Every structure is written in structure tokens, then in C-alpha cells.
Amino acid sequence: MSGEENPSLPVLRQQLSVARTEIHNLRQQLRALGSNQQREIEKIKSLLTKWQCTTCQHQQQQQQQQPDESHENLDIQENIPLRPIGLISTWFPEKKGTPRQPGICATGRGKLTLFNTVFTNPEHALEGLEEFSHMWILFYFHKNDAGHVRAKVSPPRLNGIRMGVFGTRSPHRPSPIGLSLVRIERVEGASIYFSGVDMVDGTPVFDIKPYIPQYDSPMHCESPNISSDSLSTLRLMEGRDADDIPGTSGQGVANSPAGAAASPLSLVESIERLRCDERIGEREAPDGEEGNHPVMNISAAPPDDEARPPLSLVRVPAWIAQPPLTKLSVTFSDRAKAQLESITNGMDSAESILNAIKSVLREDPRSVYLRERWGNQFYTFLICNMHVSCKFDDVAHCVTVFQVRSAAKLCDCGQLEWQCSTHSEGCA
Known part of the structure; x- marks a missing residue:
């Protein structure tokens, strides 16, 4: 027996290996439980710290305020006030199957209804919105259930490759706020009907803003063609009255029959004047301070290249334009x-x-x-x-x-x- 191996040794080695593995797993579980316990303790401490009377909170804010602070003493870590203004009704009752971007399902319909608790007459807040074709919606990802914020995420479009969360449009963000550009179908009372939905049914909305290509699209100033039918809307969105458009006689081009009230030359000159102002970096003077701006003739030579800033380029990562x-x-x-x-x-x-x-x-x-x-x-x-x-x-x-x-x-x-x-x- 001295030269022979005990037959029970392999079994004992296997059992020892299993025991070591289990001990390792138990240690990892203990570490995880300890981390969870520490987070819960920190959460309870934070709640206890906030549980103060109004007078104590006011005194604490005054003590923390620096003498040279000119802004309102606001705890930007916790107390930024946000309140939903309405809810969205869509075709998609759950996250599963909901389009990830507003342009994916252009025919998907949605309805945004404003709360009557924010405005006494919410329909008044929507006056003028029907003049726009698109709007931005800022909403809350209320279906997110992940408790841990990650610096890197794996967008489905990248098929598992990890990317920084701020280099993507993932809904799993430190502040789960969504932003979508949708098409306005119609406005009825306190409700907005729109298309291009990428939100789950019941999504809370923080704010809506009309889409203005002159300000929101970097490519707008490089667009070679602007139709005469949209010139009136273009000027109104820039804060200019219809009377400012040469040759319109106070009538918007869109409201004129086939744009007959405006001559083609004056329309082209107005567009070129607008483009010229944009190129040299000028903005329209405030009301009452307008000067005599010369109208740029379409046959005149453009400003020197040295006077023009380089055209802005819209860039996106390659995986957006050419996903794997x-x-x-x-x-x-x-x-x-x-x-x-x-x-x-x-x-x-x-x-x-x-x-x-x-x-x-x-x-x-x-x-x-x-x-x-x-x-x-x-x-x-x-x-x-x-x-x-x-x-x-x-x-x-x-x-x-x-x-x-x-x-x-x-x-x-x-x-x-x-x-x-x-x-x-x-x-x-």
C-alpha cells in the first residue's frame, strides 16, 4: 500500500475543489450583500438627514451659501424642480417592441394630453403650435427599472459592442430623460395628435417645444432650395412679420393664391438676404433698431471667402450611418x-x-x-x-x-x- 495511491484521494480532491468553489461563491455573495447593505444604510442616512423642519433646512442652506454667490441657493444634486405637464397615449403598452427612434415607425400615432392641474385652461398653452409641422417632446423613461447607472452601455445597433452612455441615445441614463422629434398631425383642445412615436403608452412629458429648422438643424443654412410657399413661415419663425417680406403687401405667401402676391425676384432676394446675414454672423436688430440693410442682388458676387465662417458639418459616428x-x-x-x-x-x-x-x-x-x-x-x-x-x-x-x-x-x-x-x- 505504500507505493500505491489511495483510491479515495481523487474523490477527496474533487470534493475539496467543489468546497473551495462554494466558499469562493459564498465570499462573493457576502461582498455583494455587504455592498447592498451599505447602499441601504447610505439611503437611510440621506433620508434621515433630509427629515428636518423647514426652519432647520433654511438655516442649513444659509450656512452653506457662499458670501459671493449671486444666484439662488439651489441644491443641484437633489432639488431640481420638474413636474410632468401631461401624458402620452401610444400604440405600444410596453417597452418590448417599441421603436427605439422616432423616425423608425413614421406611421405610429400618438396623443399627448396636457394636465388641467398645470394650467387652468391647458388648451390656451397650445395656441400657435398648430402653425408648426414638428415638435420636440421631452419625456421621462418611466419604464426603466435598472437601479444602477452604467458609464458604458451596449446599443443593439452595435451588436454587443460597448460605448459610453453619452455617446449613445440609450434610455438608461443618469437622468432618464428622452427627447424625440415628432410630426404634428393636429391640435384639438388640450391634446396634440402626432406621428413618429417611439414612446411607451403612459409616458410622462416634461415639456414640448416647436421644431424650428433655422435654429435646430445645422444643415438648414446649407439647403440649396427654399420653396416660396414656406417663406412666410420661415420669416414668422425668425420673428419677422409678414409685412417685412418684400412684395407681399402684408399677406403671407402661404396664404396668397399660388404666391401671386409676391414677385419671384423679391422672394429670391429675400432668401439671399437672409442667407447673407447668416454667413456674416449677423442677427436681426431688436425691434425699433432696424437699420437700412442693403438687399443682396442675386447676380452680385458673394462675400469674400475670408469673411465667411466655414460651413458647419453635421457629423455622426460611422456606426450610425453604417451599423454592423x-x-x-x-x-x-x-x-x-x-x-x-x-x-x-x-x-x-x-x-x-x-x-x-x-x-x-x-x-x-x-x-x-x-x-x-x-x-x-x-x-x-x-x-x-x-x-x-x-x-x-x-x-x-x-x-x-x-x-x-x-x-x-x-x-x-x-x-x-x-x-x-x-x-x-x-x-x-
């Missing part, structure tokens, strides 16, 4: 088309909903985790009170929609049809 993932081709089975026609009978046109579903799936709404872990699997999402079932083919870069159900239809068992797993075959 290609767009998918979307097809509908005959069954899905028939179901869609049946459900949309008397509602929105089936073609509009079909195009909206295609727009969502063409950009692959799956996360990187789902795409890598459960590739070529079934995928479902809700849109416009419909439950869409489809299957991705990552090899062929396509997705097939094979079933469209009404999201409100009940099964024989009393559950929603699309949620019923027991009678799914019968419900299908």
Missing part, C-alpha cells in the same frame, strides 16, 4: 394578413398598421441578449391593441409575421387570448 447589423426583410403570412384585415375592419386601415409593424421589425427590436441567447426564436409584442407573433431568421436576415391577434379578446377560460397558454392552440 443590416435591416431585416419582413414578410406576412396569408393567415396574418387575413387576421389583420379582420381586426382592423372599421378601425385604422390595415395597410397603415401593416407598415407600422414592418417598420418596427425591420430594425430588429430584440435586445442583444435575446438575439444572442435566443436567436431564431419566436418573438411577440403589442402594437395598437394587437398582439403580433413572429419568428426571426438571423441567417437569412428576415422575420416572418405568422399571427396577429386582438390584444383585448378574451379566451374561453376568461384570460386574454394572447396570454392564455392552456388554450393557446384553440385560441389560435
Whole structure:
């Protein structure tokens, strides 16, 4: 026995290895529990610190205020006042399947309704907005459930490559605020109907602002063509009255029949004058201080290149213009088309909903985790009170929609049809 190895030694070594692994895992769990406990302690301490009477809080703010401070003493870490002004109703009741950008599903409709608690007459706050074609919406990502803010994220468009959070448009941000440019369809009372939705149903809105290309688009000053029909709107958005436009006789071009009130030459001269002012860096003088600005003749030579600032260039990362993932081709089975026609009978046109579903799936709404872990699997999402079932083919870069159900239809068992797993075959 002295020269032979004990047969129980391999088993003991294996058990020892397992024990060491378990001890290592337990230590990691203890560290994680300790970190969670420390965060909870810090949270409780913060709450206890804030739990003070108004007088004590005011005294503490005065003590912290520097003598040379001219601004209001505001705790920028905690007490920035924000209040929602309204809620958005969309086709998308959950994050799953919601377009990631407003331009992906241009036919997706939404409705923003202002609260009557912010304004006594909220419809008054919307007067004039109908004159604009687009607006910015600043909203809150209320469906975000991640408690830890990460400096780097993995955008689905980059297929797993990590990028700094501020170099992306990820919703998982230190301050979960969203910004979307949408098209205004109409304004009715205290509600705005718009298209180009990329928000979840029930999203709180902080603010809305009209889109003005002269200020919001760096490419606007480089646009070679400005239609005469939009010149009146162009001047009004710049703060100029219709009477300032030569040859309009106080009538906006858009309101004139075929722009007959303005001569083509005066319109071109007005556009060139505006472009010239932009090139030399001048802004319109305040009211009452306008001078006699010479009108630039279209045949005159442009200002010297030395007097012009270089044209601003709009730059985006290469992965925005040329992402590593290609767009998918979307097809509908005959069954899905028939179901869609049946459900949309008397509602929105089936073609509009079909195009909206295609727009969502063409950009692959799956996360990187789902795409890598459960590739070529079934995928479902809700849109416009419909439950869409489809299957991705990552090899062929396509997705097939094979079933469209009404999201409100009940099964024989009393559950929603699309949620019923027991009678799914019968419900299908």
C-alpha cells in the first residue's frame, strides 16, 4: 500500500475543489450583500438627514451659501424642480417592441394630453403650435427599472459592442430623460395628435417645444432650395412679420393664391438676404433698431471667402450611418394578413398598421441578449391593441409575421387570448 495511491484521494480532491468553489461563491455573495447593505444604510442616512423642519433646512442652506454667490441657493444634486405637464397615449403598452427612434415607425400615432392641474385652461398653452409641422417632446423613461447607472452601455445597433452612455441615445441614463422629434398631425383642445412615436403608452412629458429648422438643424443654412410657399413661415419663425417680406403687401405667401402676391425676384432676394446675414454672423436688430440693410442682388458676387465662417458639418459616428447589423426583410403570412384585415375592419386601415409593424421589425427590436441567447426564436409584442407573433431568421436576415391577434379578446377560460397558454392552440 505504500507505493500505491489511495483510491479515495481523487474523490477527496474533487470534493475539496467543489468546497473551495462554494466558499469562493459564498465570499462573493457576502461582498455583494455587504455592498447592498451599505447602499441601504447610505439611503437611510440621506433620508434621515433630509427629515428636518423647514426652519432647520433654511438655516442649513444659509450656512452653506457662499458670501459671493449671486444666484439662488439651489441644491443641484437633489432639488431640481420638474413636474410632468401631461401624458402620452401610444400604440405600444410596453417597452418590448417599441421603436427605439422616432423616425423608425413614421406611421405610429400618438396623443399627448396636457394636465388641467398645470394650467387652468391647458388648451390656451397650445395656441400657435398648430402653425408648426414638428415638435420636440421631452419625456421621462418611466419604464426603466435598472437601479444602477452604467458609464458604458451596449446599443443593439452595435451588436454587443460597448460605448459610453453619452455617446449613445440609450434610455438608461443618469437622468432618464428622452427627447424625440415628432410630426404634428393636429391640435384639438388640450391634446396634440402626432406621428413618429417611439414612446411607451403612459409616458410622462416634461415639456414640448416647436421644431424650428433655422435654429435646430445645422444643415438648414446649407439647403440649396427654399420653396416660396414656406417663406412666410420661415420669416414668422425668425420673428419677422409678414409685412417685412418684400412684395407681399402684408399677406403671407402661404396664404396668397399660388404666391401671386409676391414677385419671384423679391422672394429670391429675400432668401439671399437672409442667407447673407447668416454667413456674416449677423442677427436681426431688436425691434425699433432696424437699420437700412442693403438687399443682396442675386447676380452680385458673394462675400469674400475670408469673411465667411466655414460651413458647419453635421457629423455622426460611422456606426450610425453604417451599423454592423443590416435591416431585416419582413414578410406576412396569408393567415396574418387575413387576421389583420379582420381586426382592423372599421378601425385604422390595415395597410397603415401593416407598415407600422414592418417598420418596427425591420430594425430588429430584440435586445442583444435575446438575439444572442435566443436567436431564431419566436418573438411577440403589442402594437395598437394587437398582439403580433413572429419568428426571426438571423441567417437569412428576415422575420416572418405568422399571427396577429386582438390584444383585448378574451379566451374561453376568461384570460386574454394572447396570454392564455392552456388554450393557446384553440385560441389560435
